[in-house]
Amino acid sequence: MGRYLFTGGKVYTASGRRPFCQAIACVGKRVIAAGSESEVAAMVDDSFERIDLAGRALVPAFTDSHIHLAHYAMSLANVELDGSSGPEEVAARVARAVESARPGSWIVGQGWNKNTWPGGALPDRSYLDAVAQRNPVALFSKDLHSLWVNTAALRIAGIGLDTPNPEGGEIVRDDDNRQATGILKEAATALIRRVIPEPACEAMAAAIEKAQSELHKLGIGAVHNMDGAASFEALQLLRNTGRLKIRVTQSIAKDNLDDAIDLGLSSGFGDEWLRVGPLKAFADGALGSQTAHLLRPYEGNSRNAGLAVASKEEMAELVGKAVLAGISCAIHAIGDRANRDVLDIFESVKAESAQRRLRHRVEHAQLLHPEDVRRFADLGVVASMQPVHILTDIPVAERYWGRRSRWAYAFRSLSKSGAMLAFGSDAPVETPDPIRGIYAAVARKQLDGTPDSGWYPEERMTVEETIRAYTAGAAMASADELTRGTLARGSFADMTILSRDIFSTPAAEILDVRVAATVIAGQFVFREGI
Amino acid sequence: MGRYLFTGGKVYTASGRRPFCQAIACVGKRVIAAGSESEVAAMVDDSFERIDLAGRALVPAFTDSHIHLAHYAMSLANVELDGSSGPEEVAARVARAVESARPGSWIVGQGWNKNTWPGGALPDRSYLDAVAQRNPVALFSKDLHSLWVNTAALRIAGIGLDTPNPEGGEIVRDDDNRQATGILKEAATALIRRVIPEPACEAMAAAIEKAQSELHKLGIGAVHNMDGAASFEALQLLRNTGRLKIRVTQSIAKDNLDDAIDLGLSSGFGDEWLRVGPLKAFADGALGSQTAHLLRPYEGNSRNAGLAVASKEEMAELVGKAVLAGISCAIHAIGDRANRDVLDIFESVKAESAQRRLRHRVEHAQLLHPEDVRRFADLGVVASMQPVHILTDIPVAERYWGRRSRWAYAFRSLSKSGAMLAFGSDAPVETPDPIRGIYAAVARKQLDGTPDSGWYPEERMTVEETIRAYTAGAAMASADELTRGTLARGSFADMTILSRDIFSTPAAEILDVRVAATVIAGQFVFREGI
């Protein structure tokens, strides 16, 4: 069993009673002491490995409270072509992927952009055929509107001399207009997409295992997975074979709620590594597509107030059914109308939920009506939010929500009202890097540093409040607060060491903070420079 | 954390390397040492509570590898009327149940038999009305063909002056043929049965908690539950509220297989207390009703060879689907034909199952064709059997299976061939008491001691072999052999202390052996006389 003493730094316990101390010690998977240097020294002996934090901050390992683990893993498993200098470099990257691929398995990539290449001509299958004869290759362009494939892929898809262009798409062909060149545009990409097999359980498990390493590098020790059955099955395989090194709360897709109820499966079942979490359902759409459901129409379009993905009555029925079965609910709500409706529904099941100790959550909670802000605290509903969206959403929110944006990402108002905040990333939509999220919540600026004084700066969070939402708040959201999210005697030794004392780092320098080490269950799963 | 040293007895570890030793010590939930007195003494200090076994046997806690937990729990929760001396005593027992019942809740009982009462007349509702006005009461006769209810129950069922007798049933009425007396016969019992509510989750949990105490008294520390969703949900409630003190492997009913697959749920998910086990499905019927599926017809009825509940093709499809989803299979097969078919099916998925580390099992395996005996070992299929059935089945098997009974309950032949045996009870069909099961497997006699030299005595087991099937074998069956079923450093401290050294007890005295204590996860859950 590992025995570690961390000393000489700033230890953030995220616990209300004593949020900061100087030293912490763990034995095996648990913390045995957190306190002053002398308090902790009294609990250890020479058998402990002593690690000098040298002024760095040690915090509870971050939780990503909203990640799509299967999608994130698959995006990492694909060949990354962003930044490639031309078809030759793409072929070289594909060649490397072929080396480690099983014969006949698909090589999928994304990110090529002919407009950044000298000449800017469309590539063709010959580059790929030169490096991949037996593995079908499918490479999505950066804008996802084109697909570049090799001959093996065309063959599997049955695309030949006589294949007609599908409606709304084009199979690009040689000048003599006969042979497909290997470029498929728009709707024609579906001819290939439908023949790329879903990864089998072992392949998904391998992809998630790699994703887990990436998350460890970012200081993440736990995730709330918003993807469904395929990732859940793969996670069980990892758990059963001793490879799961990140704690996972697994959501139940709306389409699987009846399955769970029929089986008698409820939230909380599982173990300290993999556990069933909430039902995941959608109340509305999103800001970017102006489908988030608003109380008043979008700016400049008096006829569109977004849409309810399910009617309030349907949603109430769904939530009621879940609650009776002991299943908590995580409902995606972005617009102020969707948030109000979901809060109304949670209010209607407050007693039943309390009786079953169920804690519900709103996913995103991006735009609130000011009167609804304090209902999160009143109802004990968790606001599960992704501050990293601010880095790109400021102009979009300004454009479509106008002055209502005062109550967009209302972190501080929620926090001040006593709401439980749980922070995440929505990866792979955004990077899962919590440092970016901390910067976004603390600075409320874009990556270029604008606006100068922060966007609605009254909603800025302190670093401490932000990290609490990535740790203690996240653990509350998944009902794991007795063992995780805070560091105290008996907690799991899930800890992240940052490259410096982030609590005294000016906002502008937060993006320079790095993760020096991640410890999960008392074991270093990432360690670099400490 | 509890620290115990057990010494001065016969410790059966059930481990192949060193099955017997003298002492064992545990700290918290785990065994820290098992060995000779001096070996174990070297591992403990004065902080250990020393318990003198005084020559008693200490064995791994028993596992019931086949129990219907919900049905068993409900049978305990009901009012037991077996042995009552007349309607007055029944009323007195009901009166006691009413005292602790919530107002308006149903009082259900079973076991009254008018033929054993003076006079032998049918009782009526007046006895019950005198003690239960507001609680509906429904009492099943011992043969289950009659139901005795009170006025409140009649009212809830809507049985009045004008209610017609249902086809095949009778609502017994007063002499003037108008008022229902409170006795319902045959099909008329359904009028009441359909209005008795399913117990809510909390009620089921409370019933299972009581059943768990009964099982602790019998030395049982783990069960493989063959009941479905309602008990599973209640077990999660017990687990989440810290009340689950017995380790449970939860089967998946055939009707829920698709639910599990859609959710991505596979065997093994859960924690050390509650874990998803195998699919449970039926290949045939039973001996008593001559529906067990045989290779040749039943004795004396050349036209009946029993029946396949599902065709072999359907069963193969079901098993194949489960295996691909990482779900192991436990298939009920009683007749020799059913056993052969199921073995054929397991043979056809041998490679896929090995790849996914799935261990399949045949439930009951009562009658085998001699050529099929060694296929269990060859295929790594567990024979999950209930020796306690022998106590009542001998004459029935002789009558319907004739000389084929040579290969009925073929414990020793299976064991000799290297098959994994896992023993259980099928409670509440039979008592879950493992001592009875041990007697049945070792003596192969009825409770009255006949036949003198045992029924097909060549299939008798030793006490050690039998206990191994209740411990190590059961743990193999549920893939828990790394932590349970044997006692070694690091195993869970799940142990049963018997009132004497059962290993040197003559077969005829086995039924006198009692459980002196049951320890689960290092805690005494039952202790009487030690």
Ligand SMILES: [Zn+2]
């Ligand atoms: Zn999402």
Ligand SMILES: [Zn+2]
């Ligand atoms: Zn059964």
